[in-house]
Amino acid sequence: MDIRSGLTVGRHAPNGRRRSAAKWAAAVAAAGTVLLTAAPPALAERSGFVTANTDYPATVEIDAVSPAVAGENATVTVTGKVTNAGRSALKSAHVAVRSPNRELSTRSEIGQVAARTSPSSQDGVDLDSPEVELGDLGPGQARDYSIRVSTADLRLKSGGVYELAVDVWGGTADNEREHPLGIARSFLPYNSEPVVKPTQVSVIWPITHAPGLVAQTMPDNDQVSVLRDDSLATELAPGGRLHELVRIGGDLQNLTWVVDPDLLDTVYAMTRPYRVQKPGTGGETAREDNTVPGAGRDAATAWLAQLRTVVARQGDEVVSLPYADPDLASIAHNGSRLPGMDTALRKAVTAGQLTAEGRLSVDVRSDVAWPYLGLLDQATASVAQASGSRVVLVNGASMPESRSMAYTPGAARGIDGQTAVVADTTVSALFQGDLNTPGARSAAEQRFLVETMMITSQEPENQRGLLVMPQRSLTAGTATAIAQSVRAAQTGGWITPVKLDAVAGATADPDANTAVPKDYPRETAGSELTAGALSETMAVQSGLDRLMLILTQPQRVRGPFSAAMVRSMSTGWRDQAAAGAAYRHGVGEYLNNLTSAVRVPAKSVITLPGDNATLLISVKNDLNQAVGNLQLRLTSGQVNRLNVGDPEPVVLDATTSRTFRFPAEAQVNGPVQMTAELWTTGPNAQRYGAPVVFTVEVTSVASGVFYVIGGGVVLMALAGIRFYLQRKKRAAAGEEATDPDAPLAPAEPASDGPAPATADADARSAAQAPAGPASEHPASEPVGAADADPASASGDADRAPGNEKVDH
Incomplete structure (x- = not known):
């Protein structure tokens, strides 16, 4: 037996190592309260382990549970890693799996297990066998483990939801007697019964990015576009975030793609030669000396072709956000009364639909509003409705259900002329942030499986709809976790993937909460675009209108600046405040350059x-x-x-x-x-x-x-x-x-001579001197949105962006 490998399963230890619930309770009482480390509680819970402290120095991680859904007489393999996070060596450490005490019967019980911060007798009883011997671990040392256990050994009696706990026992330098060193928890759905009416699950798949195109283009006849930086090239390339989202999403069924049309315009511009601004030149006229060639042409071409292919599949749905994804909540709270704002939003909706349809060659729906993080209040709902939205994607934290409700209602409900599709708070929270480790993905997957299985079992004869809403900046790691979770639950038979249209169109539960809150969360309001920023953006319109009066070819300038104005209000700036401020400043400075020319x-x-x-x-x-x-x-x-x-x-x-x-x-x-x-x-x-x-x-x-x-x-x-x-x-x-x-x-009045x-x-x-040709070209004009959209787009889908040149 190679103890160092940490992979060999040991036999029952001499004198018996059966650790009863009573022994665990005594050990926990002696150890006292477990303190969390600096890791956020949500991360600790999501990773499936209890972080180490002086009483429990071993950090235990569960990296995978296979199969994710256990069947009758199945063997489950649990793999992970144990790390000595203490200051002294761990002596004769070994890993075992606990047999759960009972089946979990409610979603609140699942939450209670996930919230535990210390070992407890409620976690069940350690099995005598199998065990994995880890040997001695010095401070900072880690060893992997892999342990196989049958559902019979776990004593799973019926189809349902169970806790799956892995713990470490051993001694320490100051206490060589065997005692608990650490524990990790996950969940195991045991599925042995068919489901008549599986829950309909709609997953929205965001394809978004902070604005990249600027109003400038190079002053030549090739209409070369200019980007503020070239970060998008990395995301489009193999292994990049957007590349992986298209690849992973292409393997899911009945997916709802939520697309920012401005991103499509930007990628299309990158399929041709383009330039990138040098740092600190945002408000200048684009020239050879203050820009560099872009490097993402091949990646952009391949990515756009692949996206067109996957969204055209039967069963998928494409939702077009308003052009450049303007921040509805910021506008509602700080800019709704600004002159022209309502018109700008309506044009953004029209431009978004026309652009998405032109770039992707599919039908899209443009009546869906998605406030930042899905947080909704009455003011935001009003702005969304005024812009033409009939469906609003809502975070369940904004419209929580009553504690007295014994089951999870369907996602759809009516709110004053609109349909709110409310995402389940717990389920959606699993897929926030970047799940970039196997342990984080496994924890999210196992929790998703038991949560959705419990939802389906609550009202087995009442089929309901569930919305899974990740964050806009969905990462490849988190997308992988979503895909694995949905496929596993679909294989288990208790969910079926559907488009957003199916969930939004379902009959609303009369007992579900339909009250839209009056107040917006204070902790989120701090990241909003300020009234000053929005006023600065809308002031561009008056300057642009004045410039339009004197130009003989105003269409070459109107489109780029109209698009840039909407980009200045993008939701993408919520998490990039400095970049958003720089973008808005650049738009204003460039317009001043044109006007003063x-x-x-x-x-x-x-x-x-x-x-x-x-x-x-x-x-x-x-x-x-x-x-x-x-x-x-x-x-x-x-x-x-x-x-x-x-x-x-x-x-x-x-x-x-x-x-x-x-x-x-x-x-x-x-x-x-x-x-x-x-x-x-x-x-x-x-x-x-x-x-x-x-x-x-x-x-x-x-x-x-x-x-x-x-x-x-x-x-x-x-x-x-x-x-x-x-x-x-x-x-x-x-x-x-x-x-x-x-x-x-001066000429004499009577003179007949020539003047x-x-x-x-x-x-x-x-x-x-011969007059040179004008070279103002529209930058990123949305396809087919002439005069109705914020970018005054041409109907030619192959038209590339352009600009106005000023020589100083």
Whole structure:
């Protein structure tokens, strides 16, 4: 027998090691209260072991129970690990399985077993055989064990639910007498009777990710999309979270896929060449120097193809969340009264459905609301209903059942014009977090089996529906636990997997709780998007509307920013507060860059040495598309001292600058403050951009005309004496050539000669340069959602995202 392996089954020890319930009770009484370590209680319970302390220094883990459901005359194999978590060696340690005292008859009894924190006589009596000898274990040492026991040895008398406990006995350096060192608990369903009406179980399978696409795209004709980072590439690759969710979900029957359409758009953009922002460049225009090539093209292509295949299977159902999965609870509590919010949510619902159907080529339903963690209050329910939702996925903690109810009611129930599908609190809690160890997965699986078996046995003639609702960020380990649990229970015959539609459409139990709470949990409210964050997001719309007024191709900008606004409110930011704040800031900064690309350049003090002259005001357009519907207004702060001409209409080609002329008439010497500003045209004209204020210094009243040229930087002026001498000299020489430095004199009213050209060098060069093509492209426009969706999507499912370019 190799003691070190920990795998050999030993025989009955000399002098008998039958440990009676009385002996256990005495040992527990002598040991006192067991203290939990720093591990959270939920983790300790889920892992199936009692954590070690000075009284019980051995940590016992149960990594697997096979088969998970025991049949008549079956042999059950329990495997796991024992670790010496104490400070002294364990002497002659050995592992045994306990025979349970009795069958568990209620769900509350199951909960009581799971909640125990110390060995107890209630755990049953150790079997004489088999045992696994572990030998001596030094501090920190661990050994695996595997022990086989028959259902006959366990004395299971009928089909039902039983506790399965594994404990360790031995001595320690300070107490060499044999005594209990630690225990682990799990559950074993014993199934020997057929079930007439199995419980209908619907599992929602979330395919979501925090937003990745930004409003920018590269300024070229290839419409190259830009992502805020490349973390999605890792999740889509083999072994990554999203890759594993599609693989594992593809093996389950009648699954309900809950998909964020924005994720589908992002993955589709990644199937083509794309770029990734460098850190700290979120609000900048995308360029070669502040982005890097994305690395996930092959993974994205393969993943999207596989997802399309599995969701098209007969029996599965696809639920489309609103585009970018906006946080309904945050909006309900902090943003429901913001102008345009209701419209934005309704458009997100429409865009989500059209995008999901276009990307997946299947029919989807878009009338399902899923608040963060399924937590519901009256305000959140109202926002969900206003957005068009008929079904709300609810955490059972929000709508608990009465303690007097002796059975678990069906999941569906009516709540003020909607159907709440309430997930069982205990069952859904099993699949939260990351079950990334065999022990954690085994504990969740065995608990799921006995809970669902007990639910079915409560009302065997009353078939009910059960909703299993994991968290949005479902991990591969937790998904594996769900899949194993559902398959094992289905094999046992007491559940049958169904789509969400079947559970939601079932007749509601009249005795089930239908009261929606008024208050939202305080511990969860702290992670909500704040009123300031939501206000900042909705303020983007007003700036975007103003920009739309002047663009000749507004559709190239509307889609990217509408989508980015909804992404800014995504539920995905609940667990990534800093990343969400950075994303929102980047959207606002980028819009400011676009808006300020059409502007009046700043001007310095201008000297006006005359009573009549022309002020030249430049307007720049750094966008890659033409702009119009603008008017340039020049206003004098003292019209009695200096008066200027009427406003000028502004139409500019892409990436050009133009100078506009304003005749000026001065009456009095001295400084006069002037204001140049752009205004939109039309019945609802409004100021566009910040006004430019500068000073005109009037120094004299003289004949002739002087020009303030090129934004007030260059002043062409000649003194009267020099002008007179040069004319006299040319007249004496018989020359009439014009002095190139001389200001242009105003035309005489009676003159029939042609008007002189006055365009400055900048205007001439701009006029001669060919206008470049506009290159604003929509970033991640949802498929087929034109004008109705937050991304103003094109109906072309192959259209890639794009953006607006600003050159600084």
